[in-house]
Amino acid sequence: MSAVPLLDVQGVHAHYGQSHVLHGASLSIKPGEGVGLLGRNGMGKTTLIRTVLGLMRATGGSVRMHGREITRDAPDRIARLGVGYVPEGRGIFPTLTVRENLVMAARPGVRGQRDWTLDRVLQLFPRLAERIGNCGAQLSGGEQQMLAIGRALMTNPDLVILDEATEGLAPLVVAEIWRTIGLIRSSGIASLVVDRNFRAVLAHTDKAVVLEKGKVVMQGSSAELAGNEDALHRVLGV
Numbered sequence: 001m002s003a004v005p006l007l008d009v010q011g012v013h014a015h016y017g018q019s020h021v022l023h024g025a026s027l028s029i030k031p032g033e034g035v036g037l038l039g040r041n042g043m044g045k046t047t048l049i050r051t052v053l054g055l056m057r058a059t060g061g062s063v064r065m066h067g068r069e070i071t072r073d074a075p076d077r078i079a080r081l082g083v084g085y086v087p088e089g090r091g092i093f094p095t096l097t098v099r100e101n102l103v104m105a106a107r108p109g110v111r112g113q114r115d116w117t118l119d120r121v122l123q124l125f126p127r128l129a130e131r132i133g134n135c136g137a138q139l140s141g142g143e144q145q146m147l148a149i150g151r152a153l154m155t156n157p158d159l160v161i162l163d164e165a166t167e168g169l170a171p172l173v174v175a176e177i178w179r180t181i182g183l184i185r186s187s188g189i190a191s192l193v194v195d196r197n198f199r200a201v202l203a204h205t206d207k208a209v210v211l212e213k214g215k216v217v218m219q220g221s222s223a224e225l226a227g228n229e230d231a232l233h234r235v236l237g238v
């Protein structure tokens with residue numbers, strides 16, 4: 001395993017106008033590592049993700065991918081460096097079919113890898129295979145979420161960022177999404193996972209960081225954190 005982190009976020013600041021939201025947040029992800037990002041509502045998790053993706057400009061600090069500075073790069077360039085994104089709210093194309101949604105996302109990874117093909121995504125999600133000709137808008141919420149994950153995998157990413165991937169889904173579908181997150185991890189793709197269910201996050205990641213008011217206030221291996229629920233309850237307010 002390379003000594004250079006896959007993703008290295010150091011001391012990042014971000015503002016919405018006058019409102020200072022990230023206050024020197026740092027986070028690093030090794031190749032293949034699963035990382036949880038926890039924190040109460042409004043603590044800056046989505047903002048940190050948007051900053052990594054280049055959807056928001058950091059006002060301080062640096063973001064590196066594969067050791068390369070990407071802090072001021074455009075979102076498209078960052079995506080091409082191997083970052084797959086499953087946005088909160090899913091971001092699929094409602095008027096395109098399942099097949100079109102998947103095929104249009106297809107591209108080789110940074111090292112030319114083509115591990116994830118249409119067939120492999122359909123094997124992972126048999127539900128999508130059954131609905132291959134349906135438009136995005138005709139899918140259930142869970143199927144749309146699977147399609148969003150499938151689209152991210154079709155880009156053969158080195159890192160997948162999942163923001164609230166289980167939000168609003170029925171328990172059986174939630175279980176299916178966590179199973180998929182587990183499979184992504186075991187296939188060697190690094191992940192950054194935000195979810196309200198901190199126990200599930202800790203069960204599916206190697207380490208986790210907790211954000212409070214735009215700063216990392218707690219971090220450690222997921223197993224350690226899971227064994228320290230009292231401290232987590234205090235900082236997560238659950």
Ligand SMILES: Nc1ncnc2c1ncn2[C@@H]1O[C@H](COP(=O)(O)OP(=O)(O)OP(=O)(O)O)[C@@H](O)[C@H]1O
Nearest residue numbers: 016017019021039040041042043044045046047048
């Ligand atoms: N577009 C925006 N304009 C102004 N302030 C914003 C905007 N988006 C978020 N904020 C504020 O920035 C802070 C961090 O929000 P962010 O969405 O990053 O938090 P979060 O930890 O992802 O929470 P949630 O779980 O509620 O999404 C919050 O105080 C929020 O109100």
